[in-house]
Amino acid sequence: MTTAGYRTREGPDARGSAAPEAEVLGTDRPTGRTRSTNPSQPASPRQHDPRxxxxxxxxxxxxxxxxxxxxxxxxxxxxxxxxxxxxxxxxxxxxxxxxxxxxxxxxxxxxxxxxxxxxxxxxxxxxxxxxxxxxxxxxxxxxxxxxxxxxxxxxxxxxxxxxxxxxxxxxxxxxxxxxxxxxxxxxxxxxxxxxxxxxxxxxxxVPPPHEQLIEQTLAWLGSSLNPDLDRLFDQLAFSRRQAERLITQYFGLPPAALARKMRAVRAAELLAHPELSDEGAAEIAEAFHDQPHMIREIRRYCGYTPSQMRKADEPLFQTMLRMQNxxxxxxxxxxxx
Known part of the structure; x- marks a missing residue:
């Protein structure tokens, strides 16, 4: 079988999550408001938890x-x-x-x-x-x-x-x-x-230049699973050092760490689709070096491998992961x- 474009074996780390829907954090400019974006897979009915x-x-x-x-x-x-x-x-x-x-x-x-x-x-x-x-x-x-x-x-x-x-x-x-x-x-x-x-x-x-930096960073985060750092810094009206300091101030993490975290969260969201499209699988495959890298990153930031998330009895976590916005x-x- 294949998962996210990688050839995989049957086993605990090889099967993606079976949660019903994924959402990817993006932004609706100029508001900077988060939205649901996943062009490669239409929304599917949500699996309700009775608890x-x-x-x-x-x-x-x-x-x-x-x-x-x-x-x-x-x-x-x-x-x-x-x-x-x-x-x-x-x-x-x-x-x-x-x-x-x-x-x-x-x-x-x-x-x-x-x-x-x-x-x-x-x-x-x-x-x-x-x-x-x-x-x-x-x-x-x-x-x-x-x-x-x-x-x-x-x-x-x-x-x-x-x-x-x-x-x-x-x-x-x-x-x-x-x-x-x-x-x-x-x-x-x-x-x-x-x-x-x-x-x-x-x-x-908030100072207007800083507000613009926040909006541009949100748009950059929403541009792909693995956004290019140089592209972000080229767009900002600050030096690279100033931009890193301000992004850390407003987002809590420097841009490289922020992108790494969001890549893992978004990949977990995409893998939550019961039927991941070829386009979605290719997007995930391009964002990581290989499948073990993807599994390690999702486990680091979400606490589980994709297959473990499917089996874990933590319904609120799985719902919030799928339902950010x-x-x-x-x-x-x-x-x-």
Whole structure:
């Protein structure tokens, strides 16, 4: 059999994931907003998991460059063990459930306090005592910079109390939203709307040249599975050294490391198609030296080889890996039961 253009043997590392749909992170310019792009394979019906529900809502039009999605999540089991890909930054609140998420040797607590982060280098395992409910927003690199105003690379791979970076008012708001949510006065969508009302007046201006650099970097990341570094630097109005410093500041990683991570995540997403097209297989094959290289990279950034992901009992991780973004304005998604 063949996988992604490579001749393979039957075995644990040779069969791609059988998840139902993949999405590749791209950008809709000039907004810089992420979109679903996979021209080599049309969308297929999603495989719902009965254990949880994940609802995505579009942000208001004036915030779509800063906020990629609003979300409300429910998983009503008692002991929940899964993994978070951390490809996008988030601000979120957990009105039900508590536990921890592990980043290497460090463990961060998950509770009702609002948390913010710009992303993870690697997928992070977590354990929650449920029922577990959460609501929040997914932040673009521009959104992180405008709301938090701190270099993203200083806060990678950690859950930071939002009050430390945004101010004590977020704790006051979250406490009120948690009370209303627990009493049934407030829906998940309503809680997301309240977060939007809080965020909008607190977004700070980002220097226009830096904003353009963010948009150009997003477009470059979305141009292929293995985008050319020289092409990026040729387009930017900064020296190579300045550009690397600014991209690290806004995206959390220097451009080469950022592209490497996104290549692995996107390849995993493409391999999640039950019927990968020849065009998609060729795109993956061109992005890696060979199949062992592809497997190593996906395992490094996602925690599993492609075949292991298919067998792993981590439904939220697999769903989030496939479902990074909203497809179009006005869309509404229900993932799960």
């Amino acid at each position: 949880f529900t994940l609802n995505y809502f579009d942000p208001p039009a004036d915030l779509q460059r800063h906020i990629l999605a609003l979300f409300h999540f429910e998983w009503n089991e008692r002991d929940i063990v899964d993994r978070h890909p951390g490809a996008l930054g988030q601000l979120f609140v957990t009105p039900h459930g508590s536990g921890s998420i592990t980043f290497g040797d460090r463990r961060d607590i998950v509770d009702a306090s609002p948390v913010v982060y710009p992303g993870f280098r690697l997928a992070a395992p977590f354990r929650i005592q449920g029922p577990w409910h959460a609501f929040g927003v997914s932040l673009s690199p521009l959104g992180w910079a405008a709301l938090v105003g701190c270099p993203a690379h200083r806060f990678l791979d950690r859950f930071t109390r939002a009050s430390e970076l945004i101010g004590p008012e977020i704790d006051q708001l979250a406490a009120s939203l948690v009370r209303q949510y627990r009493s049934g006065e407030l829906s998940g969508e309503g809680a997301c709307e309240a977060l939007i009302r809080f965020i909008r007046p607190r977004l700070k201006a 909203l497809e179009k304005p006005g869309s509404f998604r229900v993932i799960g039961r």
